[in-house]
Amino acid sequence: MPDARIGVVGATGAVGTVTLGLLAQRGYTRVRAFASERSAGGHVPFGAGELLVEEATPEALAAGDLELALFSVGTSASRELVPHAVRGGAVAVDKSAAYRLEPGVPLVVPEVNGERAHEHEGIVANPNCCTIPLTCVLKPLHDAAGLRSLRVSTYQSVSGAGARRMEALLAEPQAEHDLTMDWTWDGDETDEESKLRSETRKIMELTELPISATTVRVPVLVGHAEAVWAEFEEPLSPEQATELLRAAPSVRVVDVPSPKQAAQTDDVLVGRIRPDRAGENGLALFLACDNLNKGAALNAIQIAELLLARQRVAA
Amino acid sequence: MPDARIGVVGATGAVGTVTLGLLAQRGYTRVRAFASERSAGGHVPFGAGELLVEEATPEALAAGDLELALFSVGTSASRELVPHAVRGGAVAVDKSAAYRLEPGVPLVVPEVNGERAHEHEGIVANPNCCTIPLTCVLKPLHDAAGLRSLRVSTYQSVSGAGARRMEALLAEPQAEHDLTMDWTWDGDETDEESKLRSETRKIMELTELPISATTVRVPVLVGHAEAVWAEFEEPLSPEQATELLRAAPSVRVVDVPSPKQAAQTDDVLVGRIRPDRAGENGLALFLACDNLNKGAALNAIQIAELLLARQRVAA
Numbered sequence: 001m002p003d004a005r006i007g008v009v010g011a012t013g014a015v016g017t018v019t020l021g022l023l024a025q026r027g028y029t030r031v032r033a034f035a036s037e038r039s040a041g042g043h044v045p046f047g048a049g050e051l052l053v054e055e056a057t058p059e060a061l062a063a064g065d066l067e068l069a070l071f072s073v074g075t076s077a078s079r080e081l082v083p084h085a086v087r088g089g090a091v092a093v094d095k096s097a098a099y100r101l102e103p104g105v106p107l108v109v110p111e112v113n114g115e116r117a118h119e120h121e122g123i124v125a126n127p128n129c130c131t132i133p134l135t136c137v138l139k140p141l142h143d144a145a146g147l148r149s150l151r152v153s154t155y156q157s158v159s160g161a162g163a164r165r166m167e168a169l170l171a172e173p174q175a176e177h178d179l180t181m182d183w184t185w186d187g188d189e190t191d192e193e194s195k196l197r198s199e200t201r202k203i204m205e206l207t208e209l210p211i212s213a214t215t216v217r218v219p220v221l222v223g224h225a226e227a228v229w230a231e232f233e234e235p236l237s238p239e240q241a242t243e244l245l246r247a248a249p250s251v252r253v254v255d256v257p258s259p260k261q262a263a264q265t266d267d268v269l270v271g272r273i274r275p276d277r278a279g280e281n282g283l284a285l286f287l288a289c290d291n292l293n294k295g296a297a298l299n300a301i302q303i304a305e306l307l308l309a310r311q312r313v314a315a
Numbered sequence: 316m317p318d319a320r321i322g323v324v325g326a327t328g329a330v331g332t333v334t335l336g337l338l339a340q341r342g343y344t345r346v347r348a349f350a351s352e353r354s355a356g357g358h359v360p361f362g363a364g365e366l367l368v369e370e371a372t373p374e375a376l377a378a379g380d381l382e383l384a385l386f387s388v389g390t391s392a393s394r395e396l397v398p399h400a401v402r403g404g405a406v407a408v409d410k411s412a413a414y415r416l417e418p419g420v421p422l423v424v425p426e427v428n429g430e431r432a433h434e435h436e437g438i439v440a441n442p443n444c445c446t447i448p449l450t451c452v453l454k455p456l457h458d459a460a461g462l463r464s465l466r467v468s469t470y471q472s473v474s475g476a477g478a479r480r481m482e483a484l485l486a487e488p489q490a491e492h493d494l495t496m497d498w499t500w501d502g503d504e505t506d507e508e509s510k511l512r513s514e515t516r517k518i519m520e521l522t523e524l525p526i527s528a529t530t531v532r533v534p535v536l537v538g539h540a541e542a543v544w545a546e547f548e549e550p551l552s553p554e555q556a557t558e559l560l561r562a563a564p565s566v567r568v569v570d571v572p573s574p575k576q577a578a579q580t581d582d583v584l585v586g587r588i589r590p591d592r593a594g595e596n597g598l599a600l601f602l603a604c605d606n607l608n609k610g611a612a613l614n615a616i617q618i619a620e621l622l623l624a625r626q627r628v629a630a
Contacts, residue, residue: 149593150593151544151591151593155531155533170490174484174485174536175485177536177575178535178538178573178574178576179533179535179540179573179574179575180573181587188553188587188590189589210592210593211593212544212592212593214468214599216470216540216542218470218494218534218535219489219534219535220493220494220533220534221489223493225531227468227531227542229466229527256496258493258494260491260492260494272496274503274504275503276527277525277526277527278464278525279464279527282527284466284527286529288494
């Protein structure tokens with residue numbers, strides 16, 4: 001697969017930069033970098049070398065020489081550009097919220113519902129950076145005991161809001177740092193909270209699962225954490241849950257997960273697994289994940305590799 | 316009451332500094348500052364002037380010339396010194412965890428259970444900095460609908476760990492900032508989590524209330540926040556809860572509370588009041604409070620003023 005023709009769209013952003021790093025590390029050699037007009041003409045690092053940044057125009061993306069297009073751009077840019085890449089014959093793996101809930105668009109976390117990736121009609125959606133680690137942890141627990149309800153509060157790093165917000169945090173005096181809820185509002189929730197609910201339901205195929213989330217941005221550069229309370233149909237002890245999570249793909253059980261510990265690792269760290277003293281058949285736990293890596297770029301590449309493996313077998 | 320003879324023990328610490336500021340602001344004139352041997356002999360600001368820092372020896376505290384002693388020292392120092400102040404005739408208002416759960420020691424949030432302050436035998440305990448704002452918010456909701464269970468995740472600033480941790484945060488490069496759980500462990504919980512449960516139960520006089528807490532330190536200088544899910548016996552709409560909280564003492568309803576917004580204010584900020592979509596008769600909400608002020612120093616002074624008012628009426 002290292003000869004797959006892959007386009008990275010949004011190559012100069014926080015997620016795009018990590019995507020290029022992972023592709024180079026995995027030995028891909030036919031990678032092209034696309035970005036907005038502002039960044040086009042420059043270069044981005046790629047392995048030991050660099051790539052010319054091409055402008056992400058509808059024409060360039062539709063030209064027909066990409067097998068896969070990994071999009072890490074904003075929702076409106078994805079809405080505009082993704083259809084052109086698909087028209088050109090590429091399968092688009094899109095990180096934005098543009099297509100995640102559309103019927104016919106698989107929303108995929110490979111460890112949770114990887115088989116769904118193959119049901120695409122040109123687009124596979126990459127979930128929200130909080131939903132990916134959450135479903136990696138919940139899947140084995142749900143399979144064992146049946147998830148009944150979910151409460152989640154998040155501790156999200158500023159890199160989730162993009163490279164410019166990272167620079168702003170670095171420039172801001174420490175005494176000014178605050179918690180924020182810097183999302184748009186969707187009724188009485190942030191759109192991040194409603195995404196977390198609707199995406200978790202779609203990925204877990206639990207369309208009615210009761211979920212309440214509180215999403216909070218914290219002054220940490222990279223790495224998202226989540227405090228989770230999950231109630232189950234059947235009793236599930238912390239010991240049983242720990243065993244299941246030790247065996248789960250892409251999950252690593254640690255004592256006390258933290259964003260810094262998770263940063264630049266591929267795993268979802270989970271710990272603090274204990275009974276939920278406020279509910280029946282419940283567990284409380286804490287998780288952390290590199291939001292740019294498994295929470296975004298790595299998950300997209302894993303989706304891409306599922307698709308490539310199937311295409312190559314079929315070809 | 317401005318002529319009350321008040322000793323502030325731990326006068327050079329984060330909470331002690333705020334305590335002196337509040338006492339000066341309220342017009343108290345007979346205030347003495349005590350600290351450990353290391354700080355004794357120096358001076359601390361007090362209003363427009365300053366106070367000599369006296370060494371907090373058993374003899375000095377027992378000498379009999381204090382009506383009230385406000386302790387903001389560590390738990391072991393409180394265990395050692397508080398009894399001497401009481402022996403000397405002072406009522407001790409103690410911020411440490413040393414006496415909070417002892418029978419015969421009232422644990423008081425004036426807005427919640429102020430009457431209990433008068434049942435003391437020399438010591439009144441000042442609750443944990445997360446418990447104070449939490450009970451201020453829960454009390455009116457419990458009175459209306461009957462609290463049935465509670466889940467809380469915290470976002471606690473480093474000032475809760477003392478002045479030296481604040482300096483360390485200011486000196487640490489931004490990229491190093493992390494979330495931590497820098498407490499001691501009490502079984503499968505931090506002692507902060509078990510304190511939050513046992514203190515909330517004692518203050519609310521709900522000895523069996525199911526409570527699950529996850530306590531997290533965030534790289535913010537001042538101000539604690541909490542994401543709360545509360546279930547009630549009776550239905551309670553967000554609108555009803557908002558009305559109750561608007562009328563509650565020391566509580567201010569805002570759209571999105573944040574630590575920075577709460578810092579240096581006297582109020583507990585509460586917002587994001589919405590249905591708990593994961594439970595029956597439940598509400599989700601978010602609160603923020605200045606952990607050094609209402610979360611510590613101000614609450615102690617309010618307790619002191621309850622006691623002084625009663626003493627003066629009785630005298």
